[in-house]
Amino acid sequence: MFLGMSLMSDDFYKLVFRFFVNLLFITLIIRFIYFVKTPRRNYLFTFYLISVITFMICFALKKLDIDTGMGLGLFAIFGIIRYRTNTMKIREMTYLFIAIGISVVNALAGRQVSYAELMFINITVLVIVYILETWLLSGTESSKSIVYEKIENIKPENAEILKADLENRTGLVINSFQIGNVDFLKDVAEIKIFYFQAEQADYHDSEA
Structure with missing residues (x-):
C-alpha cells in the first residue's frame, strides 16, 4: 500500500x-x-x-x-x-x-x-x-458552408459538374459535399464542402 x-x-x-x-x-x-x-x-x-x-x-x-x-x-x-x-x-x-x-x-x-x-x-x-x-488522423478533414447560385447543378446527374465548379471557385480539392437547404425563389442552395488540409498543401505545391 x-x-x-x-x-x-x-x-x-x-x-x-x-x-x-x-x-x-x-x-x-x-x-x-x-x-x-x-x-x-x-x-x-x-x-x-x-x-x-x-x-x-x-x-x-x-x-x-x-x-x-x-x-x-x-x-x-x-x-x-x-x-x-x-x-x-x-x-x-x-x-x-x-x-x-x-x-x-x-x-x-x-x-x-x-x-x-x-x-x-x-x-x-x-x-x-x-x-x-x-x-x-494526420489528414484532418475540414468543412465550409457556402451559398451556391447555379441551382441547376445540384441535380444528381450534375454532381461532377457541381464538384468541378466548387473546386474552381474555392481553390480547394474537395473530398465530398452535402446539399442542404434549397431556395427556389432565390435560386440558391446551401452546400457544405469537405476537404483535407494536407491535400490543399500538396495541390498548391504541384501547381507552383
Whole structure:
C-alpha cells in the first residue's frame, strides 16, 4: 500500500483484457463499417476517444462505492458539455470530454483502484490520443458552408459538374459535399464542402 492505494491488484489484468476486447470491436464497427460508408476522420477521433473514456470511467467507478447523489453529480458534470453558450467544434468537444473524464477518474480513484490500473488508464488515453492525432488522423478533414447560385447543378446527374465548379471557385480539392437547404425563389442552395488540409498543401505545391 502507498498513500492508501495498492500498487497492483488482480483486477488490473481484467482491465487490460476487457479494454482490448472493447477496442477490437469498436475498431471493427467504426473503422470497417462506419468509415467505409462515411469517411469523416474527425468523427473517427470522437468515436474512439468517447468509447475509451467511457470504458475507463465505468471500469473505475464500478470499483467505487458511490451513492445516488454522487452518480447524479457525475451526470451533471457531463451535462455542461451540452449546455454551453459558445459553439465548439467536435474535436474541441472531444478534448473537453477527455479532460473531464480523466479528471473524474483521477479524483475518485481510491483504495479499491490500484496504481497500476490508474496509470494504465491515464497512459492508454494519452497514447491513443497521440496516435490518432499524429498518425491515423494526420489528414484532418475540414468543412465550409457556402451559398451556391447555379441551382441547376445540384441535380444528381450534375454532381461532377457541381464538384468541378466548387473546386474552381474555392481553390480547394474537395473530398465530398452535402446539399442542404434549397431556395427556389432565390435560386440558391446551401452546400457544405469537405476537404483535407494536407491535400490543399500538396495541390498548391504541384501547381507552383
